[in-house]
Amino acid sequence: MKLRGAVVVGCAGVWAALGGSLAVAHHAVTAKFDDANRLELRGIVTNVDWRNPHVHVFTNVTRENGAIENWAVELESTVLLKRSGWQHDTLRPGDAIDVSGPAARDGSRQVWGESVIESATQRQVYNVNDTGPSRPQSPRPTPRAANGKPLLGFEDGAGGYWAYPSSTVLMQAGANVQMNGDGILARLADAPRVAPFQPWALGVYRHRQERHLADDPGFLNCKAPGAVRQFQTPYGVQFVEDPARQRIFVLVGGGNRNYHIIYMDGRDQQGQVQGDDDNPLYYGRAVAHWEGDTLVVATTGFNEDFWFTNGGLPHTDQLSLVERFSRPDYDTLRYEVTVTDPGAYTQPWSSSWELRWVGGEDLPVYFCQDNRS
Amino acid sequence: MMNKLITTAAALLLFGLLGVVSAQEGHPLKGSWLGEWAGNSVHGDNILLILDWDGKAITGMINPGTDNIPLGKASLEPEGWVVKLEAEGKDKDGSAVRYVIEGKLENLELPNRSINGTWSSNKGRGTFTASRQ
Numbered sequence: 001m002k003l004r005g006a007v008v009v010g011c012a013g014v015w016a017a018l019g020g021s022l023a024v025a026h027h028a029v030t031a032k033f034d035d036a037n038r039l040e041l042r043g044i045v046t047n048v049d050w051r052n053p054h055v056h057v058f059t060n061v062t063r064e065n066g067a068i069e070n071w072a073v074e075l076e077s078t079v080l081l082k083r084s085g086w087q088h089d090t091l092r093p094g095d096a097i098d099v100s101g102p103a104a105r106d107g108s109r110q111v112w113g114e115s116v117i118e119s120a121t122q123r124q125v126y127n128v129n130d131t132g133p134s135r136p137q138s139p140r141p142t143p144r145a146a147n148g149k150p151l152l153g154f155e156d157g158a159g160g161y162w163a164y165p166s167s168t169v170l171m172q173a174g175a176n177v178q179m180n181g182d183g184i185l186a187r188l189a190d191a192p193r194v195a196p197f198q199p200w201a202l203g204v205y206r207h208r209q210e211r212h213l214a215d216d217p218g219f220l221n222c223k224a225p226g227a228v229r230q231f232q233t234p235y236g237v238q239f240v241e242d243p244a245r246q247r248i249f250v251l252v253g254g255g256n257r258n259y260h261i262i263y264m265d266g267r268d269q270q271g272q273v274q275g276d277d278d279n280p281l282y283y284g285r286a287v288a289h290w291e292g293d294t295l296v297v298a299t300t301g302f303n304e305d306f307w308f309t310n311g312g313l314p315h316t317d318q319l320s321l322v323e324r325f326s327r328p329d330y331d332t333l334r335y336e337v338t339v340t341d342p343g344a345y346t347q348p349w350s351s352s353w354e355l356r357w358v359g360g361e362d363l364p365v366y367f368c369q370d371n372r373s
Numbered sequence: 374m375m376n377k378l379i380t381t382a383a384a385l386l387l388f389g390l391l392g393v394v395s396a397q398e399g400h401p402l403k404g405s406w407l408g409e410w411a412g413n414s415v416h417g418d419n420i421l422l423i424l425d426w427d428g429k430a431i432t433g434m435i436n437p438g439t440d441n442i443p444l445g446k447a448s449l450e451p452e453g454w455v456v457k458l459e460a461e462g463k464d465k466d467g468s469a470v471r472y473v474i475e476g477k478l479e480n481l482e483l484p485n486r487s488i489n490g491t492w493s494s495n496k497g498r499g500t501f502t503a504s505r506q
Contacts, residue, residue: 199451200400200401200449200451203451203454204401204481207481207482211482214482215482215483217396221396223396304396304397304399304403305396305397306398307398314399315399316399316400316403316426316428318428342428343400343426343427
């Protein structure tokens with residue numbers, strides 16, 4: 001089959017168009033791929049590597065001089081592709097495809113599959129169109145536990161978790177700074193408006209932005225999406241409430257798929273002897289109480305080994321959070337957070353967003369460690 | 374000479390036990406640093422630095438356990454990532470040795486980032502290099 005050679009198309013104005021698809025990636029796509037260096041490829045599929053964190057379609061591309069090059073077309077995770085109706089055999093070896101998207105920054109033969117079209121049918125495949133569960137026409141009432149408080153988790157036997165956050169980036173309330181779904185600023189000059197940084201913290205934030213978040217330990221080392229970040233990941237969180245033991249277990253669907261405990265037994269905000277008393281944690285130590293229908297969670301004791309937000313906002317071990325969770329209706333979780341970290345910020349600051357209920361399911365099976373040596 | 378040997382042995386023991394460089398995504402100077410202030414005839418060529426950040430000031434100690442030289446003034450200027458450390462130790466006769474270390478923080482994104490520059494004192498001067506452990 002005659003194939004078109006790889007064509008490089010410069011295009012500087014695609015940042016905004018990419019934003020939507022980037023929001024659901026495990027890592028910042030622009031950390032690896034250059035929006036300003038776009039490729040169009042036509043090739044023959046040689047293999048589909050259907051694994052997390054990213055699916056790869058390997059494709060033989062024939063250059064104009066007849067040489068054949070094998071390219072890797074990187075796509076979203078299996079979870080997101082399956083949600084959009086695609087399977088591992090949607091494409092098979094031998095299929096001809098046309099691909100366009102940003103090229104790898106390191107010059108290797110990799111391209112982000114922003115558009116993958118089956119040449120024979122002109123059908124677009126492996127695109128992610130995951131808009132989440134549809135909302136009921138009228139709000140359903142908030143489910144409540146035996147004590148009358150809102151359930152943050154699922155009712156007995158039903159299953160369900162929270163995902164599809166209305167914002168995947170963190171900035172102080174009222175900042176209104178333009179950034180994409182991964183937290184990459186549209187204009188680096190806006191960095192000081194994102195949060196009330198100390199000078200060093202602003203410098204670190206700018207440095208991470210300038211490097212397109214390529215050093216994100218959540219991606220490089222599968223570090224936990226601790227603190228705020230767990231509530232802005234594409235794979236959601238699940239609350240498992242255990243009133244008998246006065247604990248809420250928060251299961252994290254992305255990253256390295258771990259959990260933390262919110263203690264409801266009135267204990268002091270202190271570490272557990274021979275546990276975390278001298279060992280700061282990715283998720284800190286969380287204690288909570290109810291204020292009306294709002295669960296108020298106070299957390300301290302974070303370590304400094306992870307990024308606590310998408311977009312690379314720095315923090316120190318002086319970080320403390322006050323999170324307020326409320327469920328105004330069955331399908332909505334309201335999340336409000338006040339960030340206090342005198343090691344990195346000049347004053348406390350706040351933000352809020354909502355998550356949507358995914359009923360009848362448990363968290364998707366996703367491990368960032370997959371497909372790593 | 375003995376100081377130098379002890380410092381080197383302590384460094385090898387400490388960082389040998391630690392094994393790999395620990396992650397550090399907070400203040401970029403915080404942590405343990407191992408390096409060399411070349412030509413330092415008073416405290417030896419090898420240097421250990423323990424640095425911390427309390428939210429307002431950089432604190433720390435040079436060669437803890439051997440020379441125990443506390444840091445005085447210390448600063449990190451994000452514009453250019455310029456590091457300046459001042460400390461006052463003593464020589465074997467008990468005379469004050471006032472150190473100034475000036476350098477640039479490099480490879481900020483890496484756990485084993487480094488400081489490269491110069492050191493000077495009333496007893497000498499030379500190149501300075503240290504990397505975070």
